[in-house]
Amino acid sequence: MPNLGTLDLASGVGGKIEKDNVLSAVDKYEKYHVCYGGQEEERKSNYTDMVNKYYDLVTSFYEYGWGESFHFAPRWKGESLKESIKRHEHFLALQLGLKPRQKVLDVGCGIGGPLREIARFSSTSVTGLNNNEYQISRGKALNRMAGLDQTCDFVKADFMKMPFPDNSFDAVYAIEATCHAPDAVGCYKEIYRVLKPGQCFAAYEWCMTDGYDPNNEEHQQIKAEIELGNGLPDIRRTHQCLEALKQAGFEIVWEKDLALDSPVPWYLPMDTSHFSLSSFRLTSVGRFFTRNMVKALETLGVAPKGSQRVQAFLEKAAEGLVAGGKKEIFTSMFFFLARKPDLPTQ
């Protein structure tokens, strides 16, 4: 399906927030972050408000600039961005060994781009869990258009307290979503609880790498920009994710930072020194065009007041992600496959 058009972008800014309240939501959202004097503890204790404000504000920009799947991907030379995104989704299905008719959970599913692709690729029935109502309404509409509304569904809930019985799913995956959790152990424990014994959880996590120096001011600033631009309470180190998985009860089957051997860097589409016709909206010329278009639409009252501020913090996010990727202090694709042990035999 094609990306959103300009008017859809403008009318979608703010998601379920009343249009008159978008500007104050931007104010409140920004104040959660270090760049505006915010504290990590406040972001963690108010994570639902912070993350939901973020996705209400940005979802239409994501859909306009990136498409239906809100994640990055390692990329081969000669592969388009869209192809690499799909292959990254297929890789998860392959790692989980998905089989037709299995019941699968997508934790933090966005508007369901990966969910639809994985369901079609593996003939499974995927439930998308998401705490953002606006994204779920978009996801349901897109599932109907794709003819997947009978086999796949969405549940609105917090992944820290999932409304599913124990041992419900044959497989669970999370794509660039559990980084929003205020506490990784708590989140992974919920995933462990709803997964059937002997089955697997696979994820792509956003992490600071071993190259990150918490005492280096430039590194701290890059981390703060990524948190601001992406609705994150804090960004964990790769080893902290692995420790959290073990604490939750998982066995780690294997893990790897997939960014390390991606022939085309994952951050390239956002790098302003790069030009691509197929990802035109992400290039510096494309962004210049979007910036001015959002400005004009906000002045005309078509886009709510505050839209330009959203565009501005998303540009900051892009700068932080490119800097973090180039310095190899941040990765958007720390992959792991983890298994819930079998029940002990009597």
Ligand SMILES: C[S@@+](CC[C@H](N)C(=O)[O-])C[C@H]1O[C@@H](n2cnc3c(N)ncnc32)[C@H](O)[C@@H]1O
């Ligand atoms: C970067 S998006 C990735 C979406 C999707 N996995 C994809 O790749 O298209 C992160 C997603 O996590 C969801 N999310 C964040 N915190 C959540 C929470 N506490 N409970 C459920 N979903 C959450 C957001 O609403 C958003 O849909």
